Amino acid sequence: MEVAKADSVTLSASSPTVDIVEQQRFVTDDNIEDRATHRSLADSSTPIIIAVDAAENAGPQSAPWDCVITEVGQEFDNVKAFRDELCKYAFVKGFAYKYIKNDNVRVTVKCTVETCPWRIHASGSARKQKFIIKKFNNVHTCGAGSGDDGHQRATRHWLARIVKEKLLDNPQSKPRDIARDIYRDYGINLNYTQAWHAKEAAQKELHFLHEEVCNQLPRLCKKIMEANPGSITTLAASVDSKVRRVFVSLHASLHGFEHGCRPLLFLDRIPLKANNQWKLLGAAAMDGDDGIFPVAFAAVEAETHNSWHWFLVQLKHAVSTSRNITIVSCRQKGLDESVPRVFEDSFHAYSLFHLIEELKAELKKSSYSEQDKRAIVNNFKSAAQTYVVDDFNTCIDRIKNISTDVAEWVMSTKPEHWSYSLFRGSRYDHLSANIVESLSRWIAVKDESTIVQLIGALHAKIKDVLDSRRQTSSTWAGTLTPSIEQKLQKEIPKARMLLVVCSSDSVFEVHGSSINVVNIASWECTCQRWQLMGLPCLHAIAVFNRVGRSAYDYCSRYFRCESYRLTYSASINPVPDIESISSVAGANSYPPHTQRPPGRRKRKRINPRKTSIRPLHCSRCKEAGHNKATCEAQL
Template identity: 50%
Template sequence: MSAKKIIAICQSGGEFATNKEDGSLYYTGGEAYALDLDQQTLLKDFKHELSETFQCSVEGMTIKYFLPGNKKTLITISKDKDLKRMVNFFKDSDQVEVFIIAEEAVARNVSNMPASRSSRTTVSEAVVPPGGSQDLIHAHDQPIDMEEPIDTSPLDIYDEKHRRAAIQWENTITGVDQRFNSFPEFREALHKYSIAHGFTYKYKKNDSHRVTVKCKSEGCPWRIYASRLATTQLICIKKMNAKHTCEGTSVKAGYRATRGWVGNIIKEKLKVSPNYKPKDIAVDIKREYGIQLNYSQAWRAKEIAREQLQGSYKEAYCQLPFFCQKIMETNPGSIATFATKEDSSFHRLFVSFHASISGFQQGCRPLIFLDSTLLYSKYQGTLLAATSADGNDSVFPVAFAVVDEETDENWHWFLSELKSAVSTSRQITFIADSQKGIRESLRDIFGEACYHGYCLRYLAEKLNRDLKGQFSHEARRLMVQDLSAAAYAPKLEAFERCAENIKAISPEAYNWVIQSEPAHWANAFFGGARYNHMTSNFGQLFCSWVSEADELPITQMVDVLRGKMMELIYTRRVDSSQWTTRLTPLMEEKLQNEASKAAPFQVLLLHGSTFEVRGESVDIVDIDHWDCSCKGWQLTGLPCCHAIAVFDCLGRSSYDYCSRYFTTESYHLTYTESINPVPNVEKPVNGELEGTAVIVTPPPTKRPPGRPKMKQADSLDVIKRQLQCSKCKGLGHNKKTCNKHNAVDNDVQELIF
């Protein structure tokens, strides 16, 4: 039987626009063709067919589509699995809209933006105050470098490659009776027209009713007058003298590029490629316009373009009350709450969607990972995250908070909100840092109803930090390895062996390990059920989402995370609908791996439900209490090979003795609920903010100057090697800076002379 085909309505050459009513996206303009797809279609074949259809290159081609019922989040197809998943999503609807964004289209969009080219006098796009008669510079059109000019070239000596971007602007102004929808549209057209024809201008009149502009060159008769068309909102050119006598003399001074100018140029490409790098911006501006930018100039221009696209950071804080209200309206059962300080500045925001709350309560094991990540937006801050593990051992976001800074007080507030969100009678195990604020907050809020497992990654970092300067790199590396082995050791004897290995290197390090409360991190002592998860960075997937969106205004960053979670839940629900096994695929694989080891074991009945299993070692299995002396069954939630040997001997099914959280049924319960879109996140409809009585202003902290520091890789093995002197064997210096060695040399020289 042939695979079912769906019709792909492929569109290219247009652009995305936003519906002001609900914030959804729609595609306008361009061409459309219909192609058929099925589960056997390969991405490279699909791209080749699209390339022939739209006459564009396969290289640089991007393919996107909307999920069913969601017109706000574009999904990218980058591999064959993505294409098959899209076909599966739309198998019931028979057709799907696909959008092709080609590299050439991006270049065209970029070249269509206004730009000044070659005059040190800024061509202003700003609005002059009523009655003004002066040259204006927009707030964003401050020179990009206040001390040194940007390397520019006069327009009249541009080669054809650099001039091509401005040629198409020659007819943006055509003459008298030409109409525009608004004054900003007219000013933008005028800006382009002046670039294409190589002259600068200044405003004589510029208000909400009329605009009069003349050539800036003294004595040149070129001028234009536009005003509002009577009884309409249209702007019409009433008078125009198109003759120039200046012969472009003013152009030879060269335009002075501005941050706002470059921001306008790159805005469209940044919309398509959010990860547009400053160095790529500089290369493109040099290639297209012949203007040399350094890295910081390109970075600042990107910031302005991003603010033009995403809105103001300050306005985003003002929208928080409206945004929280919309989250709870569109996702009933969700929690979205915020708090401000006495001066109305932002303090913290907590969000937990109903789909996350329900998924954790219905299908996830009672295990929560607590972690934090710094935000690099204009006002900085920290994101606190609570994630869990689903039945297939994948990350499941439960709740998150944005706080002005990571403090004990903010952690206490976050955990209080978390408890009210995931209220459950189950005893929860938390994996988190051992810092005082988290430890005391968990004890105060959850009391005896929880276990706190210290994160092994933080513990290893602390050991390495405390030992730095005392031991060589190799010695510290071995002690961290032994610490990790001690944490994973299931029995007391194995833990003690690892501790003795540390003691052999350093008794001080051994004492450090013993005093670090092994009952909170070592399997041999820990009382909670953490299913062999030892570090709190299990939710690394969620943190990677944050790193992609942490420079956005706060409301948009939260909405990006919501979109990622919505897509994750939908995708996993669809994928799991094809599963036929009783356990999830990963747990099924682990169980089969244990079963393959059980064949050579000998099983002896001791009494009741207790059995002795003999192999390379002798282990005792109690099937009624789900217990084995090897501790593998208790630590993982899956029967170990010794227990499976007993089940095979008794003719019982191993599946009956697996944790219910690993079943496909529980997995389905985890992803039953959906997260719904939140409309008008970017720009609320007029009047929607008027009913909010609470005023929220940005926090006082701002991002420091310079490039943000990259977060280091999270690994237990990353230990920075220290210098070691080859003379005295001391740490922290080399032979050139060795005080002992240099002192001896000085003494010898004194004796000689």
């Protein structure tokens, strides 16, 4: 696969049966987002290869190493990521450490000096699918920082990961340049031989990575779309033809989201347990039975502002924008800016789960009692879940009574993006959805070794989930899905205790602990629950009992069994011979694998003291160029 050496190009095949190199269509980067409005001009069943700006795709930037280990509660993707960050931390702090416990579940480390109290313990969290620091005594009495003791764990493989980031920026870097840059940036002193070996190991890793994405991914994407017409796969490349990102959205997922799911999308990064080469970004919806419904996913080089923006652009191109979509995500990694820029007519809601984690991290920085911390968190949850502005203000006042600074922090997080009472879009009673916990279980560690296996595992799992839910829903006999039916039945007994006063044919007053006005013509209640949930509230149910109408007729269509079956009506076809996908000959510009011959290399050494050699002269014929033994002159 060759990408033209231009600042920004787009290549696309005209049909799934044509080689993606043969058909080319050039579009500037500024027009990528406009493809969503001109989608009918391109065949959506063909793979798209986008060349992104080299500066944007230069890989993750190095962060100060003294900040990679900070406090209790800090999260890491997996145990390998924690070990790598701990090694960096020891380098910059200048101390050596040893493992007390070291496995895939828990890691306990202490300083090698026996009298030093420095110690850290981290373990995995099944709920968050993360590796979290549980205990951290960040006190050294051994004089850490005065020497290079932290360099003891500088293995070639570990240094290769650092050098790899530099080679992504400048592939022509020489060992001397690498050694100089590493000493300047990180204080690690490497000699020429160490820098050379680190560069060799880094180039080998980059070669394997680039060979896979440049050779195997285009073929895999082509096979996915041949087996599932209407699917969208996108490969993004830098100007040096190195593919670095891949986006996949299957036709069955797009069809189900458009015709059966609520216009609600949840964004999050799905942590991988073993693979640190890629970061997996995901977008999922909620089906009519409140189940996670995968819509799209992408493998990128790092979770950054640029990679999320690229993912959102591809997602907008894939999904239909005929409805106002509510997107739920955290407000970090530039999502608070990218979501409104890409999805201009949609609503952006902040995930309550991520906000609570941020709040807890803020509370750890201060000396509040455990009782005050619990009260603040509970009032914060109540402020998010209340439907009336006055109740929201009451919750904020309670937080302010405990701490004015915390109340100011809460208000600085833009409550109009996370509180029911202030949010303008429709969240269908979902403040957050932990899609990480669901989707991360779909990927086994053995499927993370290559990106082809990772995409193949997700493809197979999504197929199994869709087939299983389609078969289960065929046995349902009710009007609403089981989980929604259960929610509605909980409200019916409460509605019998309310007094209904008729104001007009469609407007009623409902008296209980408070007075609420219900308009059955516009499907509205002053308590706001009907509008926000899509299900009739208990006040509306009381009115239906009074006028003899059925509550099922006033439920959102997304909660009906026929919509649920429509969500899973499209099936996913398996990709044939996905295990046998290998490199395509001639598609790679990188050198092929070569095996070094056994033994030491023969060197032609140059002796500076040796003078030039006198040419041979024959003692028989007196001519130059041969000797007497080979002389053939006739005398």
